[in-house]
Amino acid sequence: MAQPADPSRRSSRPKTAPDAPESAAGNRAAAQRLKMRRELASAAMELFATKGYEATTVDEIAAAAGVARRTFFRHFRSKEEAIFPDHDDTLVRAEAVLNAAPPHEHPLDTVCRGIKEVMRMYASSPAVSVERYRLTREVPTLREREIASVARYERLFTRYLLGHFDERDHHAGNDDPLLAEVAASAVVTAHNHVLRRWLRAGGEGDVEAQLDHAFAIVRETFGSGIGAGRTAPASPSAAEPPALVSMAPKDEVLVAVARTDAPLDDVMRTIERALQTRRA
Known part of the structure; x- marks a missing residue:
């Protein structure tokens, strides 16, 4: 499991903020890439609809999208791939x-x-x-x-x-x-x-x-x-209580202990199973 970062090391780093511009540039590049893929896919689908799939070539798809053949292959490996951008x-x-x-x-x-x-x-x-x-x-x-x-x-x-x-x-x-x-x-x-x-x-x-x-x-x-x-651990840690623990019925009374953040469906299912076990 990855260890938490050392706070002292984190604070010693120079306070520069290159990440935001780099992230913005990366987002723009991704958006442009997706836009070109969709344009190529649109051109491909129009040609498939008018000429037929088999009769359409990659060169024709690239020309219809207004780009070179090599640009097509930067985005897709084949014409069939172009239909799923x-x-x-x-x-x-x-x-x-x-x-x-x-x-x-x-x-x-x-x-x-x-x-x-x-x-x-x-x-x-x-x-x-x-x-x-x-x-x-x-x-x-x-x-x-x-x-x-x-x-x-x-x-x-x-x-x-x-x-x-x-x-x-x-x-x-x-x-x-x-x-x-x-x-x-x-x-x-x-x-x-x-x-x-x-x-x-x-x-x-x-x-x-x-x-x-x-x-x-x-x-x-x-x-x-x-x-x-799944069964709950035999000796749950006090620091990390289980999501749900049900105790065996005694004198017709069922005691259930649940974390406050346990899903209600899980709580109800566990109680239901315990009651069914008691009736059996």
């Missing part, structure tokens, strides 16, 4: 959502928020997204490229969920590793189902509300099980 940036944004998640947010909720960045990418340009969908259905090469892009998101979310549980911890009753992997796939599948339905409807309707409904189903199906197989 935003996936790299969206993947970065989705990962940023995961990295900035509040410590007590259910990891499945975090993943659902992360994949919303993907939906927002499509929803920001409905007409382009609908046309892209039509092309990917007609051109196998583009369909394969889209599948590969989706797989990157699924790997990201699976790693995130598995990172909250010990993948090697397969003791009896602990299904967290299995649930984490299945839940990540379920989130991606739910997202893709809603996205396809929205695209087939011509990009009409409140797609984010539809997505929230789908995620509620995933959360209800998988969310309550994740974490159920």
Whole structure:
């Protein structure tokens, strides 16, 4: 684990502020890069629609965008890649959502928020997204490229969920590793189902509300099980109390001790499990 920085070393550094200009310059460069990628993608899609995918060349795409061939290849490795200009940036944004998640947010909720960045990418340009969908259905090469892009998101979310549980911890009753992997796939599948339905409807309707409904189903199906197989430490530290500890029922009374910042759903699930154990 990384050690905290030494305050004395931090204070001894010269008080200069080069980071802000450098950061601003980096942001401008990134924005210009994305703008050029989108212009090339727009030119490519117009040519694909009028000439057909197979008949369109990289030289024609570059010329339509008003740039040289070498400029095209600075941004894309092939013409099929040009039709998906935003996936790299969206993947970065989705990962940023995961990295900035509040410590007590259910990891499945975090993943659902992360994949919303993907939906927002499509929803920001409905007409382009609908046309892209039509092309990917007609051109196998583009369909394969889209599948590969989706797989990157699924790997990201699976790693995130598995990172909250010990993948090697397969003791009896602990299904967290299995649930984490299945839940990540379920989130991606739910997202893709809603996205396809929205695209087939011509990009009409409140797609984010539809997505929230789908995620509620995933959360209800998988969310309550994740974490159920873990046990609290035998001797919790006073300095670091566990998120939730339930004490064995005695004389028909159940005593539960919870941190004030423990999620209410987790508290209720633990109490429910303890009551069920008592009744059994």
